[in-house]
Amino acid sequence: MDKYDVVIIGAGASGISCAIAYKQKNPFKKIVILEQNDRIGKKILKTGNGKCNLGNVHIKENSYHNWEYIKRAMKQFDIIDYFGEMGVITRQDEQGRLYPYSETASSIVDIFRYELERLQIEVRYSFQVTNIFTEKNFIVYGTSTKIEAEKVVVATGSFAQEKTNGYELLEHLGHHIKPLSPRLVPIKVEESVKSLQGIRVKCLAKVKEFEEYGEILFKEAGLSGILALNLSRYVNKNDKIVLDLAPDKSYLTLKELIEKLASRDIATILRGLLPKMVILDILKTAKTPEEIATKIKNYSFTVKDLYDFEFAQVARGGVDMDEVKEDFASKIINNCYIVGEVLDIDGECGGYNLMFAWMSGNTVGKHI
Numbered sequence: 001m002d003k004y005d006v007v008i009i010g011a012g013a014s015g016i017s018c019a020i021a022y023k024q025k026n027p028f029k030k031i032v033i034l035e036q037n038d039r040i041g042k043k044i045l046k047t048g049n050g051k052c053n054l055g056n057v058h059i060k061e062n063s064y065h066n067w068e069y070i071k072r073a074m075k076q077f078d079i080i081d082y083f084g085e086m087g088v089i090t091r092q093d094e095q096g097r098l099y100p101y102s103e104t105a106s107s108i109v110d111i112f113r114y115e116l117e118r119l120q121i122e123v124r125y126s127f128q129v130t131n132i133f134t135e136k137n138f139i140v141y142g143t144s145t146k147i148e149a150e151k152v153v154v155a156t157g158s159f160a161q162e163k164t165n166g167y168e169l170l171e172h173l174g175h176h177i178k179p180l181s182p183r184l185v186p187i188k189v190e191e192s193v194k195s196l197q198g199i200r201v202k203c204l205a206k207v208k209e210f211e212e213y214g215e216i217l218f219k220e221a222g223l224s225g226i227l228a229l230n231l232s233r234y235v236n237k238n239d240k241i242v243l244d245l246a247p248d249k250s251y252l253t254l255k256e257l258i259e260k261l262a263s264r265d266i267a268t269i270l271r272g273l274l275p276k277m278v279i280l281d282i283l284k285t286a287k288t289p290e291e292i293a294t295k296i297k298n299y300s301f302t303v304k305d306l307y308d309f310e311f312a313q314v315a316r317g318g319v320d321m322d323e324v325k326e327d328f329a330s331k332i333i334n335n336c337y338i339v340g341e342v343l344d345i346d347g348e349c350g351g352y353n354l355m356f357a358w359m360s361g362n363t364v365g366k367h368i
């Protein structure tokens with residue numbers, strides 16, 4: 001049976017960054033990454049619509065679920081320096097979102113692949129870990145072989161657009177998994193929005209205490225677009241989502257405008273303000289200037305459900321954060337570390353989830 005100092009399970013964002021940081025510090029240690037796919041970083045390629053929104057320069061308390069567990073480590077992590085050291089120049093947009101200057105996710109995967117080769121880090125592909133046992137060391141089982149390791153890092157990611165048994169592996173070792181549900185995912189609504197499918201509106205969205213300005217993209221049965229994905233972090237069934245379709249115009253201004261033009265065809269007049277199908281939908285129930293202005297300021301939808309994991313960018317839930325230390329070492333199993341999205345951490349849209357994955361992997365790689 002092959003024996004390693006460190007086995008990392010998963011060659012995604014967190015597993016790769018962990019391996020690189022560890023090997024840089026410990027060039028003579030024996031390390032392997034076990035990856036169930038036939039290549040590294042499959043999910044990284046999908047990120048940021050293929051452009052890889054790899055981080056964000058602004059972090060607020062509500063950027064992450066369970067922020068209090070990671071705030072110290074996140075504040076110490078400099079994402080621009082982290083990529084700069086690998087030769088990746090970043091490009092920043094108005095919202096503080098960071099991309100590789102090339103704006104191609106494949107460039108990031110290529111650079112990571114090069115770093116793994118340069119540091120002579122072994123990667124075993126098509127190796128799905130099926131079980132982990134703790135004896136004196138860890139025995140890590142694949143479908144046809146097993147490996148012995150002194151330390152194990154679990155970096156298996158989440159159910160969002162991927163398959164993983166990482167949660168089961170950790171449960172088997174004694175960890176508790178907080179209930180899993182999709183997040184950064186479109187929202188199904190009770191109202192019929194079929195006629196609006198494919199239409200985008202810029203608006204201020206409010207649900208409970210959360211409000212954000214951005215773009216909604218209507219889907220056949222619900223709301224998508226970055227704004228809806230962010231709302232999905234806050235909504236529950238039956239919550240009311242209220243869209244203000246003209247946030248910089250007051251109710252009074254809109255009402256007076258509509259009153260002034262009441263003798264003309266209002267459906268046409270409003271085309272300068274909103275997409276045609278949205279106006280027609282509003283005019284189905286709103287008839288008077290007051291009703292129309294009210295509806296433009298309060299275009300409301302009732303949450304029916306969230307779309308499934310196959311449409312989600314991340315998962316809420318995962319390994320209970322009370323069971324890991326600040327350096328992501330397990331409190332339950334000695335010499336075991338848990339990084340990335342398999343933990344009960346998820347962030348808003350804008351680079352926060354990858355940034356947590358790089359940060360947690362890098363932290364463990366440095367501190368093992």
Ligand SMILES: Cc1cc2nc3c(=O)[nH]c(=O)nc-3n(C[C@H](O)[C@H](O)[C@H](O)COP(=O)(O)OP(=O)(O)OC[C@H]3O[C@@H](n4cnc5c(N)ncnc54)[C@H](O)[C@@H]3O)c2cc1C
Nearest residue numbers: 010012013014036047048053129156157340341351353354
């Ligand atoms: C469509 C999409 C777009 C996204 N866009 C962005 C974005 O622009 N910015 C952003 O910050 N975040 C984005 N995210 C989220 C981000 O990709 C994830 O949060 C991040 O990749 C998590 O990193 P990870 O290392 O924890 O998991 P992953 O990157 O999923 O890596 C886990 C790896 O473990 C492997 N694995 C799992 N189980 C086993 C096993 N038993 N044995 C061996 N290998 C195993 C998997 O095959 C996978 O390679 C997006 C996600 C999706 C789905």
